[in-house]
Amino acid sequence: MLGKVKKLGKKTLVITGNYAVAYAAKSARVEVVAAYPITPQTSIVEKIAEFVETGLMNAKYIRVESEHSAMAACVGASAAGARAFTATSSQGLAYMHEMLHWAARARLPIVMAVVNRAMATPWNIWSDHQDSMSQRDTGWIQFYASNNQEAYDTVIQAYRLCEDEDIYLPAFICLDAFILSHTSMPVTIHDEEDVDKFLPKYEARHWKLDVDNPVTNGNIVTPDHYYEMSWSMDESMRYVKKKFPEICEEYKELFGQWHGVFTKGYKIDDAEYVIIAPGTLFEESCVAVDMLRENNVPIGALKLRVYRPFPSEDIISVARKCKMLITLDRALSYGFNGPIFNDVRSAIYGETGTPVFGYAVGLGGRDVTFNDISSIVRDATLKLEKGLHSSFVYYGLKVGEK
Amino acid sequence: MARISNGLYEIRWHGRGGQGAVTGAQILAEAAFLEGLWCQAFPYFGAERRGAPVTAYTRISKKPILVHSAIYSPDLVIVLDPSIMSIVDVTKGLKENGTLLVNSREIPKIERDDIRVFIVDATSISLELDLLVAGIPVVNTPMTGAAAKVLPLVGLESVLEAVHNKFIDSLGPEKTKLNVEAAKRAYDRVREV
Numbered sequence: 001m002l003g004k005v006k007k008l009g010k011k012t013l014v015i016t017g018n019y020a021v022a023y024a025a026k027s028a029r030v031e032v033v034a035a036y037p038i039t040p041q042t043s044i045v046e047k048i049a050e051f052v053e054t055g056l057m058n059a060k061y062i063r064v065e066s067e068h069s070a071m072a073a074c075v076g077a078s079a080a081g082a083r084a085f086t087a088t089s090s091q092g093l094a095y096m097h098e099m100l101h102w103a104a105r106a107r108l109p110i111v112m113a114v115v116n117r118a119m120a121t122p123w124n125i126w127s128d129h130q131d132s133m134s135q136r137d138t139g140w141i142q143f144y145a146s147n148n149q150e151a152y153d154t155v156i157q158a159y160r161l162c163e164d165e166d167i168y169l170p171a172f173i174c175l176d177a178f179i180l181s182h183t184s185m186p187v188t189i190h191d192e193e194d195v196d197k198f199l200p201k202y203e204a205r206h207w208k209l210d211v212d213n214p215v216t217n218g219n220i221v222t223p224d225h226y227y228e229m230s231w232s233m234d235e236s237m238r239y240v241k242k243k244f245p246e247i248c249e250e251y252k253e254l255f256g257q258w259h260g261v262f263t264k265g266y267k268i269d270d271a272e273y274v275i276i277a278p279g280t281l282f283e284e285s286c287v288a289v290d291m292l293r294e295n296n297v298p299i300g301a302l303k304l305r306v307y308r309p310f311p312s313e314d315i316i317s318v319a320r321k322c323k324m325l326i327t328l329d330r331a332l333s334y335g336f337n338g339p340i341f342n343d344v345r346s347a348i349y350g351e352t353g354t355p356v357f358g359y360a361v362g363l364g365g366r367d368v369t370f371n372d373i374s375s376i377v378r379d380a381t382l383k384l385e386k387g388l389h390s391s392f393v394y395y396g397l398k399v400g401e402k
Numbered sequence: 403m404a405r406i407s408n409g410l411y412e413i414r415w416h417g418r419g420g421q422g423a424v425t426g427a428q429i430l431a432e433a434a435f436l437e438g439l440w441c442q443a444f445p446y447f448g449a450e451r452r453g454a455p456v457t458a459y460t461r462i463s464k465k466p467i468l469v470h471s472a473i474y475s476p477d478l479v480i481v482l483d484p485s486i487m488s489i490v491d492v493t494k495g496l497k498e499n500g501t502l503l504v505n506s507r508e509i510p511k512i513e514r515d516d517i518r519v520f521i522v523d524a525t526s527i528s529l530e531l532d533l534l535v536a537g538i539p540v541v542n543t544p545m546t547g548a549a550a551k552v553l554p555l556v557g558l559e560s561v562l563e564a565v566h567n568k569f570i571d572s573l574g575p576e577k578t579k580l581n582v583e584a585a586k587r588a589y590d591r592v593r594e595v
Contacts, residue, residue, distance in 0.1 A: 183444035
């Protein structure tokens with residue numbers, strides 16, 4: 001091979017978000033997959049099962065009896081030094097709740113796809129961020145993908161980030177049910193050999209279940225030490241802010257894909273109003289931005305790509321330059337608005353007095369169109385003109401608000 | 403033929419559960435991709451049952467597609483089963499000067515006079531070729547061929563290649579060839595009424 005430069009082994013396929021995630025697990029050479037089906041996640045673990053069964057992927061595929069067990073199996077695998085993966089949605093994620101804390105506190109770099117689906121009751125299989133947002137304080141890094149390519153690339157980037165020896169935390173890759181999970185679009189997939197250069201084999205450098213070097217983990221820790229362990233997790237979250245920009249740059253250099261780091265702006269440089277939204281709501285907002293700009297509305301959009309750690313610095317810097325922020329939440333914090341709205345207000349408090357207007361949208365999969373977002377912008381503009389500073393509105397509510 | 407308005411061309415598929423509306427939507431998306439265009443294909447986000455009316459969608463664009471909401475005013479509507487036209491308003495939201503393409507032997511009764519209507523007897527094509535799944539004639543692949551006649555920027559060659567790519571791994575070369583042939587015949591026989 002002397003003197004020959006190997007071309008990047010890549011191909012572009014028209015595939016669903018779920019298949020993009022399955023291909024990412026393959027590209028990342030995941031070693032253990034724990035699988036329990038739930039709509040609309042199921043086709044992720046089905047595709048991985050096919051990869052493993054046909055020898056395209058060299059992984060141990062563990063069929064478990066519940067999501068709680070799926071996460072427990074990932075914890076065991078990751079603690080033994082393997083790269084572990086699973087996927088879930090809604091009630092499945094809720095059922096994992098205890099194990100989510102365990103995985104994060106044991107500092108295990110597990111990556112999990114969360115296909116965002118509404119919480120029961122009543123049953124609803126459609127897109128809603130209540131499932132992942134309500135796991136906010138478990139110590140998992142949270143990414144929200146806005147298209148299938150981003151879902152693929154983020155899985156690979158997440159392993160690199162989570163396995164950093166100064167981080168060792170797990171991560172969700174969230175993707176909107178059906179809107180991404182079951183929608184086909186072009187996705188560029190890379191060969192494992194090329195991804196190896198970016199993502200070397202996982203080495204558990206902190207602690208590991210190893211019969212030759214026995215250690216104990218998860219034993220009782222007195223108040224003398226527990227506090228510092230919690231602080232250390234938060235320190236690692238802060239370190240994510242230092243490390244992830246380099247990882248995204250390197251990924252771009254190698255694979256040519258760029259989705260922003262913690263946020264990504266669309267026409268924000270001269271924007272007086274900025275919409276802040278996660279996932280596909282961001283891309284739909286970009287369409288609204290283009291429409292509104294034709295009518296000379298000075299608007300832009302900011303993708304909230306990472307929800308934890310919360311990108312306060314990015315939000316403050318945008319807030320300082322504009323006259324109004326508009327947040328879109330596909331989840332509620334019952335009794336206190338929407339989570340993104342609250343966090344944005346909290347982040348800018350004492351830094352800038354920019355008004356923030358929050359809107360709940362798309363709960364339980366209610367369609368959110370660019371026209372809806374344009375109406376929201378008009379509503380917020382009227383509020384700003386009236387001199388209001390902040391409000392939280394249930395957009396398109398079909399019953400009268402109390 | 404129709405132009406892509408606002409850089410976006412939107413297709414809505416109507417069929418019955420089991421007729422392959424989603425697969426048809428995916429084949430046209432892949433065909434558009436092979437032409438160097440951006441694409442999306444998605445089912446109606448609901449619970450599907452065999453035999454019940456179902457909907458699927460394809461978006462085609464020269465630019466990356468940022469829209470993720472449903473399609474409310476398609477440029478093209480494809481009907482896999484004419485019997486659903488009595489229970490589903492298939493032209494709902496169809497753009498003025500939009501196109502309706504129906505798998506039908508007879509000229510369908512359409513209330514609107516501001517759209518173009520094309521028909522092709524896809525069921526007969528599949529019966530001639532003995533292209534059946536569980537005893538039911540395959541209508542989605544011939545309709546993708548017929549769509550090549552009315553689609554902007556997506557030609558028959560790309561549709562045939564997309565049909566081939568869709569089935570070669572799961573069905574093998576013989577059945578794939580039949581699907582490609584069905585698409586070709588539908589392209590030749592589709593006519594405006």
